[in-house]
Amino acid sequence: MTSNATAETPNPVRDPDTGEIDILEDAWEEMQGTPPEYTIIPVPKKSNVDPGGTIEIDLYVNGYGGVSQSKLQINYPYPDLITKEERKGELNYSIWLAEDSEPPAIYSTQTPQEEHRVGEWGATAIIEPELFSPFRDKDCAYPLLTSEVTFAECPFLQIKLFTSEDVDSGNYPIHYTFTYGDQDDVSQDHKETVVHINNARERREPWVTRGAIVIVLIALASLLIQAWNTLWV
Known part of the structure; x- marks a missing residue:
């Protein structure tokens, strides 16, 4: 049986074939008159990686209010962290804005759109105001925004950083600064x-653990065989 909450939840995608998202136009107009208040939410896929591995971080922007311009700056100022190869990483969107559309037309995509170049020291995403669009209303609450959720099983933004095989082991902080507002009022959020x-020992640990599990399973199987043979003696 379907619950009332599930039955009343509107489908955020208007056209399944194209992936067009059903934007709430009235809520969009109302939001433009509200002072903006936003925070950036970085969600690392893994807390640790091997040298030469890929750092993956999902990114969401939560909040409410009208903005005319915004950017997300990601900094990782460590000369040996990122690969020396030409491709340093990827910065992808899961939604895209149709050009010359009024009102805004936003679409989800199964294949994230690569929009920005990732550099050796940092990456910058210029986020169009329409990408903060309300698409689902809630009673007695602010509407849900496209920047707060996943579409086509992809986060709003995702950054991938390709690490160097020669990077030293240790902890590397990654800094995020989200700047938004207009020409008269600028706000920032930092994460x-x-x-x-x-290091070498940590890279071996998964294999040591797997080996220990195999030994335990072999020992357990041996005990079971001995017990079975005892029953039939």
Whole structure:
């Protein structure tokens, strides 16, 4: 049986074939007259990676209010952390804005859109105001925004950083600064996550653990065989 809450939840995607998101136009207009208050939410996929591995961090922007411009700056100022190869990483969107559309038309995509170049020291995402669009109303609450959720099983934003195989082990803080507002009023929100690069011992630990499990299973199987043979003696 379907609950009332589930039955009353509208489908955020208007057109399943194109992925067009059903934006609440009235809520959009109302939001533009509200002073903005936003926070950046970084969610690392893993807390530690091996040298040469990929750091993956999902990113969401939560809040409410009208903005005319915004940017997200991600800094990792460590000369040996990122690969020396030409591709340093990826910064992808799970939604995209149709150009020359009025009102805004926003679409989800199964394949994240790579929009920005990732550098050796940092990355910058310029986020269009329409990407903070209300698409689902809630009684006695602010509407849910497209920047707060996943679409097509992808986060609003995701950054991938390709690490160097020669990077030293240890902890590396990654800094996020979200700047938003207009020409008269600018606000910022800061966050930090830490990624740990595994040393040689830590890289061996998963295999040691797997080996220990195999030994335990073999010992258990041996005991079961002995018990079975005892019953039939």
